[in-house]
Amino acid sequence: MKYSVFAAAVLSASAAYAEKPELTVYTYDSFVSDWGPGPAVEAAFEAQCGCDLKLVGAGDGAALLARIKLEGARSDADVVLGLDTNLTAAAAATGLFAEHGVTAEYSLPLAWEDATFAPYDWGYFAFVHNADATVPGDFKALGASDMKIVIQDPRSSTPGLGLLMWVKAAYGAEAPAIWADLADNVVTVTKGWSEAYGLFLEGEADMVLSYTTSPAYHLIAEEDGSKAAASFAEGHYMQVEVAGILAGSDQPELAQEFMGFMVSEAFQSIIPTTNWMYPAVTPAAGLPEGFETLITPAKSLLLSADEAAEMRDGALAEWLDALSQ
């Protein structure tokens, strides 16, 4: 049947590379998509390593971790790319990861000391709005305003969880009160980022939870300057995306080489206009034109992996409580 033709085509494609060593990298789905960094990263790494780089998309960051847990030590994956600091504590606790051994001059707003996971890009969560709107300057003002926002569910979405941590990092024990004030501003909560962003673009809300870098996409890819991110006085919570080597890898040297490649110029220069995040190591040529228009938060917020893991369940309960009223 047609199917076996397909399967045969796929099989023979991989058979052709069989003599080359193969490096399998698990990542999130939007990384491997035709519009993400995947294709360019694959071409660039294969040009230098004489190997076959296989990028496998597995949902989003949290699904990626679940996948690694499911597969356990038998996993074919050599490298996992796409966890963030909300997940690294749980990921490290699996004991499946080895030390990354990468050193680089990171351009992160804070020092990086994790020996298991190395960062490849980062960004700030922010509320994105139409540039002509007047927007509140912090969560308290937002809660008091009648601005409508769309956010993502922390149970099913990475930015959703980021927002939870943002409020927690900025307000600590005051967080429930902030959420209580925000409750009437929340138009709705979506399963993932795409739904929320789509709703915002359709005009269902005045602001959507996204990244400070989101306006750069519209500006650079669509030459549309109509979107902006609101700068909040409490500071903005960071998302740092990281990769790690699996201890059970059958290509440890190649994995090591990939990690080095990841913080190199070739990889880092692909990131800004494909993943729409800040590169972990700013390329020599600097950031692409347009990034200078983005807001720079006065303060960077980030809970450590352990703090994040510890606070997560309590913060979720507070959030559920406030928004279920």
Next chain:
Amino acid sequence: MVAALILGTLVAVALRAEAGSGFGPSDWAALRFTLMQALLSAGLSVGLAIGVARALARRRFRGRSLLIALLGAPFILPVIVAILGLLAVFGRAGWISQILVFFGLEPLQIYGLHGVVLAHVFFNLPLATRLILQGWQEIPAERFRLAAQLNAGPAAIWQLLEAPMLRRVVPGALAVVFAICLSSFAVALTLGGGPRATTIELAIYQAFRFDFDLGRAALLSAVQLGLTGVAGFAALRVADNEGVGVGLDRALRRWDGETMLARCLDAGWILFATLFLILPLSAMAVAGISGMFLLQASVWVAALTSVLVAAVSTLLLLILALPMAAAVATGRSTLIEVAGILGLAASPLVIGTGLFIVIYPFADPFALALPVTALVNAVMALPFALRILVPRAREVMARYGRLALSLNMAGGPFWWWVFLPRMRAQIGFAAGLAAALSMGDLGVITLFADPEVATLPLQVYRLMGAYRMEAAAGAALLLLILAMGAFWILDRGGRWHAEA
């Protein structure tokens, strides 16, 4: 086989679990909300569908067959696309709200339980209408002649023909819609306006990816299946399985419903259904047309992949469903029918994870991505197929079983010369539905996603994830066109000689 797939995967997930936490208060809240929205959605979808189907059964008008084909559209759409389409009409900034605001009124407040129900009715009213319309079409032309001859008014026709038919068809339709709504997640959350609208499926999702608590995921999934099983049994218990009797395949002509009032009522129903369907769909079309020109080659390749997966899964479905329908019709087991309905409430996440756990030790999940997708899609479409096939199969058995037996036609000849030809319209409908569903379903593919082969719905999500909302709308429109095309061709193929 089907039960093995559904229950087996569940057991696989449960066995992998270490220590699962039990059923907490938030789970009870989720259960309450899930049940309430599913009951409301099923009741309203089927209730409205009776009116629409009755009007469609009584009227012949230009564009009727197109409208019936359009009825196949909503439930094959990727959820995210359908939500955006619905909100373009009913949202805060939607068309209706804009009109309201223009006249100085408040915009529509869509988020809440009523929004969830509205969305579920949008998804399921068309399906319910098709299922019930099928019931009307199975009333032989002779019965309507008899009714006309007896000068039976609408009330008499209702009592003599329509009510008994509905008693057979409606419980099954209710169970199907109920089961679909039971496993709703993204729709319920988004239109429900927040965590108040937490369903069991969301709790499963949370257990799996937030807590990585497989035991809890399995437990919640079992609850979901249990509820569906109960609904399935209840529906089959209530349903009256008497056939509607037999006819000679005469062209259907109706003499009733010629009064002005009846005409206006029917026109109202049809107009309501058309608008309710067409508005969100046209919102999607408007959003998608310009995006169609932005589509890259990879999206077209994905479209081809989706068509192939749909073809295989339709074939698989028929191989599964026809013997099951025949077995149910000969009264061998109602358990089979319930097993079929379970497919609806099985959480795709749990099935996908279970299959993954089962397959992983033996084979490369990526190499099996497309076969697994085709198989799971077939199983997911099975409940619909059985709803469509079983009543007709019963009738064929009741009507021709003895004659065929006396002619020694058991086995192959009976299938080839009697069962398949008599079931033709139903097979076409079921196959069309399966093809369309399979094309639109993301289902398990994410866990099995082959790095080199993507299906069209996956590409839609990827485009959205990469900010390309316009291209995504274009790809979604392409998906809609393909799915409806497949539905129309197969459904038409089944009916081309049956209906005048």
Next chain:
Amino acid sequence: MLRLESCEIENGGFSLSADLQVEAGAKLAIIGPSGAGKSTLIEAIAGFLPLRAGRLYWQGDDLTERAPGQRPVAMLFQDGNLFPHLTVAQNAGLGLRANLRLSRPEQDQVQQALSRVGLGDLAARKPAELSGGQQSRVALARVLLQRRDILLLDEPFAALGPALKNEMLDLVAEIVSETGATVLMVSHDPRDARRIADQVILVAEGRAQPPLVTAELLDNPPPVLKAYLG
């Protein structure tokens, strides 16, 4: 010889006993009050109803456990004797081969049978395009092709007018005189019995009585039959 040996037939709470023999090649009418079990009797012979007790033999062969299609029996039902989606020729052809893979000679045979019942030029029609009498003729053409030893008629012509019904009964008589089949015919009209049957089985009060010569029984009916005949 068709032999029903101490048969007990159950049909949903109602039961009928029969202990009788029918000569091969005989033509019998089964008469009796409505609801007495006339159809029950021939459905048991055809194999649609199981025997609770007793055995059924044809020419010494035990038919009791055989499936309906495996018995030397052709049957015409009250209605629904034709498949509406098959042509006249296909419907008749089923009498030769259930899979309808007919050889050239067999197709000729079908055509002959159709001509024999007067439908030679309607072979390509569908049943809905035929009159009631023509539909009955198609079924009879099939019986002709089936060449079974026993023909069971469960009032297949009840819906036809008297003249047409008589025509059909005469056709049945002609056909069985050619095939030599044994005929058992359910009837509620004693005139039908007189027209075609040499013997009559009276079914009444839960029992099918052994066959009696038609004229003798009808001219001298027992009380239960008398009440029915009025």
